[in-house]
Amino acid sequence: MKSGPLAYLLLAAGILVLATTPLYADNYVVRTAAIVAMYGALATSWNFIGGFTGYPSFSTAAFFGLGCYVGAICQRAGVPMIAAWLIATLMVGVFAALLGAIILRLRGHYFAIGSIAVVEVCRLVVSSWSSLTGGGDGLNLPLLHWPPEELMRFFLFVMLGILVLSLIATFLVDRARLGFGLRCIHQNEDAAAMVGIDTTRYKVAAYTLSAIFCAAAGAAYASWTGYIDPTESFQILMTVKVPVMAMLGGAGTLAGPFLGAAAFVLLEEVFWANFLDWNRAILGVVIVLLVFFLPGGLLSLHLRRRAKSGGAA
Amino acid sequence: MSTSTTGDAILKLDGVSKTFGGLKALTDVSFALQPGEVVGLIGPNGAGKTTLVNVVTGNLRPSSGSILFEGKDVAAQKPHEAARRGLARTFQIVQPFPQMTVLENVTAGALFGGGAASVGDARDMARTSLDFVGLAPLADRPAAQLALAARKRLELAKSLAMNPKVLMLDEVNAGLNSSEIDGALALIRSIAERGVTVLIIEHLMKVVLSLSKRLLVLHHGQMIADGPSREIVADERVIEAYLGQKYAAKLKERHHG
Numbered sequence: 045m046k047s048g049p050l051a052y053l054l055l056a057a058g059i060l061v062l063a064t065t066p067l068y069a070d071n072y073v074v075r076t077a078a079i080v081a082m083y084g085a086l087a088t089s090w091n092f093i094g095g096f097t098g099y100p101s102f103s104t105a106a107f108f109g110l111g112c113y114v115g116a117i118c119q120r121a122g123v124p125m126i127a128a129w130l131i132a133t134l135m136v137g138v139f140a141a142l143l144g145a146i147i148l149r150l151r152g153h154y155f156a157i158g159s160i161a162v163v164e165v166c167r168l169v170v171s172s173w174s175s176l177t178g179g180g181d182g183l184n185l186p187l188l189h190w191p192p193e194e195l196m197r198f199f200l201f202v203m204l205g206i207l208v209l210s211l212i213a214t215f216l217v218d219r220a221r222l223g224f225g226l227r228c229i230h231q232n233e234d235a236a237a238m239v240g241i242d243t244t245r246y247k248v249a250a251y252t253l254s255a256i257f258c259a260a261a262g263a264a265y266a267s268w269t270g271y272i273d274p275t276e277s278f279q280i281l282m283t284v285k286v287p288v289m290a291m292l293g294g295a296g297t298l299a300g301p302f303l304g305a306a307a308f309v310l311l312e313e314v315f316w317a318n319f320l321d322w323n324r325a326i327l328g329v330v331i332v333l334l335v336f337f338l339p340g341g342l343l344s345l346h347l348r349r350r351a352k353s354g355g356a357a
Numbered sequence: 358m359s360t361s362t363t364g365d366a367i368l369k370l371d372g373v374s375k376t377f378g379g380l381k382a383l384t385d386v387s388f389a390l391q392p393g394e395v396v397g398l399i400g401p402n403g404a405g406k407t408t409l410v411n412v413v414t415g416n417l418r419p420s421s422g423s424i425l426f427e428g429k430d431v432a433a434q435k436p437h438e439a440a441r442r443g444l445a446r447t448f449q450i451v452q453p454f455p456q457m458t459v460l461e462n463v464t465a466g467a468l469f470g471g472g473a474a475s476v477g478d479a480r481d482m483a484r485t486s487l488d489f490v491g492l493a494p495l496a497d498r499p500a501a502q503l504a505l506a507a508r509k510r511l512e513l514a515k516s517l518a519m520n521p522k523v524l525m526l527d528e529v530n531a532g533l534n535s536s537e538i539d540g541a542l543a544l545i546r547s548i549a550e551r552g553v554t555v556l557i558i559e560h561l562m563k564v565v566l567s568l569s570k571r572l573l574v575l576h577h578g579q580m581i582a583d584g585p586s587r588e589i590v591a592d593e594r595v596i597e598a599y600l601g602q603k604y605a606a607k608l609k610e611r612h613h614g
């Protein structure tokens with residue numbers, strides 16, 4: 045599945061709009077832009093395992109949450125902020141590789157359930173290990189004594205940076221042996237092994253890639269908010285939302301997951317403000333509509349129309 | 358003449374057994390293939406032919422026995438390792454990457470199994486192999502759109518792009534009509550002419566006779582015959598396995614009477 049020129053255009057425009065919000069918009073809008081960038085990075089990460097490889101992973105919140113905690117613990121131990129983010133990214137990457145070697149033996153629904161269980165297990169371990177994590181009381185991080193606008197702008201650019209890195213990684217993987225192999229696994233795993241693809245190693249690579257940007261985003265988010273606790277860090281809602289965003293935009297494409305995340309967060313902001321009680325119901329409706337009517341995501345609408353008019357011409 | 362004792366066999370199975378729970382799918386199977394040989398493996402449905410291929414390509418672990426490929430024991434290998442070593446196979450039920458184009462399917466074979474240096478090189482190798490099997494005109498079609506005969510050719514092209522040393526073809530002719538079978542046989546012959554060792558698995562005896570001078574016969578998981586095709590087709594046990602005891606007796610009567 046390739047992104048068309050429209051998708052690239054939307055992607056570039058989207059990033060430009062987000063990056064320029066501090067020039068003309070208030071703090072609330074800049075904050076929303078940072079959240080869009082963050083979810084864009086999470087959905088783009090998920091795309092490695094869910095989109096390319098076709099493994100329905102619900103581990104996003106586990107990687108994000110662990111990123112929050114590793115980053116926070118490092119920072120509290122006196123590690124400089126950005127070094128703490130890097131350590132969190134590295135450690136969660138190693139964790140994902142080890143975990144992936146185990147749970148990627150499962151396929152289909154079993155993998156989905158296994159991957160969601162990872163989130164719960166991580167949350168439980170973090171809330172019980174009070175001596176290290178503060179348990180249910182959470183952890184405070186060193187405060188950044190910057191003016192609010194500056195703080196917001198800084199984290200907008202951090203989240204945008206993580207998003208852009210995840211997009212560059214996607215672009216490179218898509219063109220490389222790895223991306224080709226992952227798409228083969230998606231289509232037919234037995235046939236992939238038969239042509240010589242080390243399917244286990246490839247899947248572990250995809251799962252690890254899907255983890256590292258989430259961990260980076262988590263660690264940055266922890267520094268941004270200055271306080272984390274287990275329920276906030278390991279949200280089942282996040283773990284479900286992120287794949288939905290990626291599918292909304294078009295799983296397996298370069299631009300789709302980011303565009304889906306942007307559409308979703310903006311919708312949510314509108315509904316969150318106006319219909320607070322309906323939020324989850326709306327998420328449910330979006331999922332049902334996606335599964336039944338738009339398995340290729342919003343971008344496929346455009347492609348489908350093009351294919352139709354192309355066929356008629 | 359059995360060749361299973363020769364030292365420089367490219368593939369050699371020794372006492373290979375495979376059980377599924379209580380079911381003995383393969384019992385003490387031994388044989389060897391010489392480089393460049395074209396050998397037929399026949400046997401009725403359920404004889405264990407596909408299981409044998411699966412055991413050789415690492416899709417299944419043998420319960421006991423050894424499998425030597427170029428002198429190295431490969432019984433514990435994974436399927437992708439078999440592919441990279443040069444042990445290619447086609448599946449009885451064709452296994453394309455359905456939403457990829459024909460060209461992409463074959464490119465995958467060249468890239469991962471055929472040792473291509475880059476995706477671009479792999480694509481060039483794939484085109485050569487598509488030309489060879491006559492699928493070049495369909496290169497940009499999604500694999501799922503192909504008719505059965507073309508899909509079987511695609512499997513062949515994909516395995517060829519992997520530069521195999523040994524190619525195992527599991528019932529590539531099943532489901533084809535007679536003119537399609539003729540085409541496939543011609544193709545297999547030209548693959549063999551390139552020096553690839555070929556093991557053709559069939560449950561129909563006559564299909565393999567035109568290709569291979571040597572036949573292996575599997576029955577209830579046991580190798581009941583291994584030798585020149587002419588002798589094998591006249592072998593009583595083989596006829597019995599295929600046609601049943603009664604029919605074999607009748608045939609014998611007719612020959613002697």
Ligand SMILES: Nc1ncnc2c1ncn2[C@@H]1O[C@H](COP(=O)(O)OP(=O)(O)O)[C@@H](O)[C@H]1O
Nearest residue numbers: 377380382400401402403404405406407408409
């Ligand atoms: N994965 C499996 N699990 C259990 N039994 C199997 C499996 N694969 C094959 N068998 C059994 O092994 C026997 C040989 O099957 P197979 O190798 O497919 O025969 P053939 O290819 O000669 O028709 C059959 O009885 C079949 O039911």
Ligand SMILES: [Mg+2]
Nearest residue numbers: 406407408449
């Ligand atoms: Mg079979």
